[in-house]
Amino acid sequence: MTPQEMTEIRNRRIMAALNLEKPDRIPIMFSGQMDFKFVDPTMVVADYIRRPKLVDEMLIQAAKLPILEEIDSAPTVGMGGMIESMGSIWFAKMKLPGRELPEDALWQIDEQGPMTEEDYDTIIDKGWSVLKQELFDRIGFNPASMPPPDADYMAEIQKKVAELGKTSISSSAKVIPIPSFEVLSAARKLPQFFKDLRRMPDKVRAALDIMESEDENMVEQAIKDDPPVYVFIGGTRAGCDFISPKVYEKFYHTYFRKIVKVMNDNGSKAWFHNDSNWEGFLKYFKEFPKAGCIFDPDHLTDIFKIKEILGDIMCITGNVPPALTSVGTPDECYKYAKKLCEGIGPSGFIMNSGCSVPPNAKRENVEAVVLATIGK
Amino acid sequence: MPAILLGISCLLTTAFDNIKECIQTLEREGLRGDVKVLIGGGPVDEATCKYMGADHVCRNAQETVEYSKKYMGVK
Numbered sequence: 001m002t003p004q005e006m007t008e009i010r011n012r013r014i015m016a017a018l019n020l021e022k023p024d025r026i027p028i029m030f031s032g033q034m035d036f037k038f039v040d041p042t043m044v045v046a047d048y049i050r051r052p053k054l055v056d057e058m059l060i061q062a063a064k065l066p067i068l069e070e071i072d073s074a075p076t077v078g079m080g081g082m083i084e085s086m087g088s089i090w091f092a093k094m095k096l097p098g099r100e101l102p103e104d105a106l107w108q109i110d111e112q113g114p115m116t117e118e119d120y121d122t123i124i125d126k127g128w129s130v131l132k133q134e135l136f137d138r139i140g141f142n143p144a145s146m147p148p149p150d151a152d153y154m155a156e157i158q159k160k161v162a163e164l165g166k167t168s169i170s171s172s173a174k175v176i177p178i179p180s181f182e183v184l185s186a187a188r189k190l191p192q193f194f195k196d197l198r199r200m201p202d203k204v205r206a207a208l209d210i211m212e213s214e215d216e217n218m219v220e221q222a223i224k225d226d227p228p229v230y231v232f233i234g235g236t237r238a239g240c241d242f243i244s245p246k247v248y249e250k251f252y253h254t255y256f257r258k259i260v261k262v263m264n265d266n267g268s269k270a271w272f273h274n275d276s277n278w279e280g281f282l283k284y285f286k287e288f289p290k291a292g293c294i295f296d297p298d299h300l301t302d303i304f305k306i307k308e309i310l311g312d313i314m315c316i317t318g319n320v321p322p323a324l325t326s327v328g329t330p331d332e333c334y335k336y337a338k339k340l341c342e343g344i345g346p347s348g349f350i351m352n353s354g355c356s357v358p359p360n361a362k363r364e365n366v367e368a369v370v371l372a373t374i375g376k
Numbered sequence: 377m378p379a380i381l382l383g384i385s386c387l388l389t390t391a392f393d394n395i396k397e398c399i400q401t402l403e404r405e406g407l408r409g410d411v412k413v414l415i416g417g418g419p420v421d422e423a424t425c426k427y428m429g430a431d432h433v434c435r436n437a438q439e440t441v442e443y444s445k446k447y448m449g450v451k
Contacts, residue, residue, distance in 0.1 A: 104390070105390060106388055106390055241435070241436035241437070241438065242436075275418065276418065277435070277436070298418065299421070300418065300435075321419070321421060322389045322419045323389060323392070323419050323420060323421050323423060323424045324421075324423065326389040326392065326419075327389070327392055327423065327424060327427045328423060332423070355418075358388070358389040358390065358419070359389075359390060360389055360390050360392075361389075
């Protein structure tokens with residue numbers, strides 16, 4: 001079978017799951033990019049930044065390893081040069097392995113909180129994009145100074161990825177919308193932002209209206225430029241252990257409601273990557289169109305509760321706990337994955353890690369999850 | 377007054393071994409018997425609690441307060 005034929009099989013498998021149909025087998029799409037350690041255990045997380053091309057080569061090799069070759073998703077390559085600028089999403093500085101952190105530590109986001117109370121007026125009067133640039137200036141981040149992607153290298157490495165015969169279905173590479181609530185909480189820092197919600201709720205809501213509107217336009221344009229099957233949206237600071245339903249309804253869910261409509265109207269699905277416990281808020285997701293979204297929780301939301309409440313409405317992906325793949329045994333991983341396959345699958349389910357496969361995951365544990373999913 | 381409760385939170389599985397070492401240090405120093413060790417944060421669960429040698433997993437801040445009040449007999 002050619003790589004192209006294999007890709008077509010995997011694409012059909014994944015589209016069936018996304019459309020709540022029964023695939024030939026449950027698809028496997030792991031998040032995380034640390035599989036390079038399965039090929040060379042002497043490599044460290046710092047290599048991701050220091051030797052990004054070697055890491056890409058190792059990720060491609062890892063995708064060919066026995067058992068792991070059954071994973072349907074393609075390795076995420078070409079990311080090494082982007083880590084440093086990732087902090088700018090949160091108006092934060094990055095602490096990197098081998099620089100501020102030990103060689104094998106995961107990079108960390110060091111929030112700066114450059115936004116002031118007065119800046120809400122700037123958003124309302126001049127727009128979010130104006131303040132965003134000012135905030136970048138305040139933290140000393142200049143997007144124009146970042147090295148441009150090496151187009152020749154990316155074409156070469158993507159050709160190697162295509163030869164793996166993995167799925168070609170992935171999230172939009174052009175836009176990763178982040179709920180405006182989350183962006184403000186990072187710009188202000190969380191404790192200050194929560195005080196704002198209490199002290200000046202109307203002003204915060206007015207600023208969110210502007211930000212949400214700008215994101216609607218941005219997402220619509222990005223989808224029209226390069227239509228993806230789905231668009232990834234991250235949610236991390238709005239679980240029901242964290243904020244009340246009243247706050248969620250007034251300040252957060254408005255974003256999902258507007259953005260999902262834009263995505264669905266333009267032919268894309270919304271991939272909710274929702275970390276922390278969302279059980280108390282699952283009822284709000286029942287309003288979305290059937291097969292228009294994907295719910296991708298970490299292990300803190302009870303995935304069986306998601307199945308019960310949203311199983312008829314959206315594809316569910318998840319949720320092998322990072323703790324299990326890092327300190328559990330292959331037998332425990334196998335049993336957990338089997339339970340997911342039987343309880344959440346076979347229709348409308350994609351086997352995935354809960355958030356990401358961690359950098360200290362054991363290869364034999366990840367293999368056990370794959371074996372359980374393919375029924376061996 | 378010696379501590380009655382010790383709460384340790386983490387967000388990364390790569391911190392598990394550090395927490396385990398921290399709890400082992402308490403044991404080595406003869407302090408473990410006097411203190412209840414609670415762990416919390418995104419990646420921890422019952423299996424992690426056992427791996428680290430902690431006493432209790434707190435799923436969220438609210439549960440931590442409830443557990444602590446009960447343990448200390450606070451109404």
